[in-house]
Amino acid sequence: MVITSDQFYVIPSIREIRHLTHALTLHSDFILLSECHIGNLKNMVQMCHKAGKKVIVNMELVGGLSLDKIGIKLLKQFFNVDIVIGSSPSKINMGKSVGLTTIQLITLLDSKSLETSNKLLSESKADIVDIRPGILGVKFLDTFKMNHNGPFLTGGFIDDFESIKAAKRAGFNGVSTSNRALWK
Template sequence: MLGQNTIIPSIRKLKYLDAALKSDSPFILLSDVHIGNLKSLTKKCHEENKKVIVHLDLVEGLTKDTKGVKILKELFEVDGVISPNQRIVNAAKKIELLSIYRLFLLDSRSFESGMKSLEKCHLDGIEMLPAPFAVHFVNAIKKAAPGVPLLAGGFIDTPETIKQVFNAGFHALTTSKSELW
């Protein structure tokens, strides 16, 4: 799914979509969308040969459950889902959407909870946030989920941070900083 050193544009403001479509990334993460514009945005991305990933929790007007995942695929034709909810990730995988588990590293409790969730997830990737902190946990995640591609996100705002993330062993990263795409 993910090539080595892939920078995935995360679109939080639609005014940056055209720049993202010109990027080298084969993926676009639509971070803030609603059901009224998702189909046309997905179509526009597909016309530029980009795969569309959405964060289910950030799609306004859509239920945050397995039915919502099915609607994302069948009605909106997205290619993948990112979510911190293992049930959502597993539902996406079942219907052959790219399934990426988002793991927030807030404290030791959230890390332990995330590690337990990994045991129950069937994934195409794991995104760890925030990236500058995630670099310290790469080996633990690789051990818990061998062979699963790792992504980093959050607070990626300089070329130095990108280099740090890739040197730590991540396959890809997500960033909303258009100058880094």
């Protein structure tokens, strides 16, 4: 089960552990663990897998994890994470080399970050691209499609159903959101 270009996904982003149990009952195939650390990650991944969910983590936000080759291998081999997100093409490529599905994170702030992100994307071997925040992702998706022909996600400020519809209309393959009312 991998994020594909022929479906649209609403991916619950778990920012508080207490919301994980609810997210595991949903029809989503994926769970984004936004707030985790090396002390709770393994247990959270096991819970997700037991519920038939694939686990996504932003490797840069896993508390206590070193982002060297060993740390990235641990995500795959010890913690059993399925998919990693990161902003560094070299870390994404490292994740890919150890067998992880990878998501290149693009954060848009201004026109300079748009230009820089497009250059970085050409260096990345990521399976998926995540453009944030959502409102800018919708506006600039076509720019990034010139450098990546796989699936695209967006997140950040996805706070109502209209944001989800706009992402779908723009051509995204899914959104991540911590807004529990949108996890349906």
